[in-house]
Amino acid sequence: MLVVKRVVRFAGTAGPRCADLSVSHLSACHRLPSPKRHSPYSSVDSDRYSSLVKSVMSSRVSSQTPENLQAEDEHVYGPVVKGPAPSSGAATRVPKTLHPFLHPPETLEAEEPETGPLTRIVLNREGRSSVPSVTRVLQQTLSKEQIFYLERWKRRMIAELGEDGFKQYSQNLFKQGKLFHSAVEDILASGGTSQSRNASEASEHPLEVQGYLESISHVLEDVTAVRATESTVHHDALNYLGILDCVARYRGVLCVIDWKTSEKPKPFLSNTYDNPIQVAAYAGALNNDSNYKYQVENGLIVVAYKDGSPAHAHQLSAELMLHYWKTWLIRLEEFIEKRSSHASSAFEQKGFGV
Structure with missing residues (x-):
């Protein structure tokens, strides 16, 4: 019979002792429990420790309380303004009527001859005093x-x-913008670029726009x-x-081009705010204007800088352009709704006055 030797430690003995156990009796042997370990917290005065915890947790003498911190923040940064959460309806709003951006009966840009006189239709307000401009619609429908x-x-x-x-600052900006647009129009009408004009021709333009013209030369x-x-x-x-x-x-690529001036860099389209909506509105109007025999699907915004x-x-x-065209339709609807609301209020006030 196979014999297994096992070392068994008996309490109170100085060393191990071997016992012969047969395999048939091995299952009946039980492992002796190990002695209980000594806890490092057994010597702690639990009553005293409990009193210390309660004292710390209940103390109010610290100056770093939420109330004091809030008062300090309001003193330094001003009171907290809690505004309403942005509504999801504005982001998902769609035009009530989706007017087409292009006018199908007209030919597309590729079919239109590239040569011919420049079109320059001067604004005539006679009989159209109530017709809103793109700029006016955008200004009166700005978000909060x-x-x-x-x-x-x-x-x-x-x-x-x-x-x-x-x-005076606002007047200067308006003047510079007007001079800049006039200079660009002269350059485009002459069929050249700012770099192809010699010094005498360039000096014909006011000094205020020299930097802007240099800025757009590569465009x-x-x-x-x-x-x-x-x-x-x-x-x-x-x-x-x-x-x-x-x-x-x-x-x-045929584009509606919008020339802008800025004192700060605008390297991203998002920096141009409502300008893409403005370009889409112009293109949509051109595509539905009988004075223009072609269609424009693309746009370009050029931001010029005074320092060159x-x-x-x-x-x-x-x-x-289609995305911003839909946004323009929404802004136009808002403008019409506001104008109708104001007209109704004025009519009611006039009626009550009578």
């Missing part, structure tokens, strides 16, 4: 967030420049087949109008 930042910027500029200084190199400059467009069905800056090919640094050119693909 846009209005907040615009007003904050205005207050900061007035605090820095004063009322008269801010007024003008890719502008060809100019068809319209500073020309009025009118949407016959939606009844709004605007004056677009330019219609030309940019790197071979290279302008940023933001291209709007046909897909992006």
Whole structure:
């Protein structure tokens, strides 16, 4: 029979002792329990420790309480303004009526001859005084967030420049923008670029716009087949109008081009705020205006800088133009709703006055 030797430690003995166990009796053997380990907390005065914990937890003498921290934050940063959570309805809103961006009966850009006189339809308000412009619609349908930042910027500029200084600043910006657009129109009408003009020709333009023209010089190199400059467009069905800056090919693609000036860099399309909506509105009006015998599906926003640094050119693909066209339709609906509401209120007040 196989014999297994096992070492068994007996309490009170100095050393191990061997016992012969047969395999048949192995299952009957039980392991002796190990001695209980000594706890390091056994010597702690539990009553005293419990009193110490209760004292710390119930203490209110510390200055770092939530109430004091909130009061300190309000003193340093101002009171916390809790606004309502943004509603998801604005992001998912769609136009009530989805008017087409393109006008099917008209020919597409590829079928239109590239040569011919430039189109420049001067704005005529006679009989159309009630027709809103694209700029007016966008200004009167700004979001609360846009209005907040615009007003904050205005207050900061007035605090820095004063009322008269801010007024003069705004007038200078408007003047520079007008001179810049006029200079660009002259360059495009002459069929050249700013780099191809010699020093005497360049000096014909005011000093205020020299930096802007230098800024867009690399963009003008890719502008060809100019068809319209500073020309009025009118949407016959939606009844709004605007004056677009330019219609030309940019790197071979026919675009509605919008020239912008800025004191700060705008390297991303999101930095241009409502400008893409404006370009889409102009293109949609052109596509539905009988004065223009072609269709434009793309757009371009060029941001020029006074210091002459290279302008940023933001291209709007046909897909992006359709996206901003839908946004424009929503803004136009908001404008019409506000105008109808104001007209109703004025009518009611007039009736009560009578």
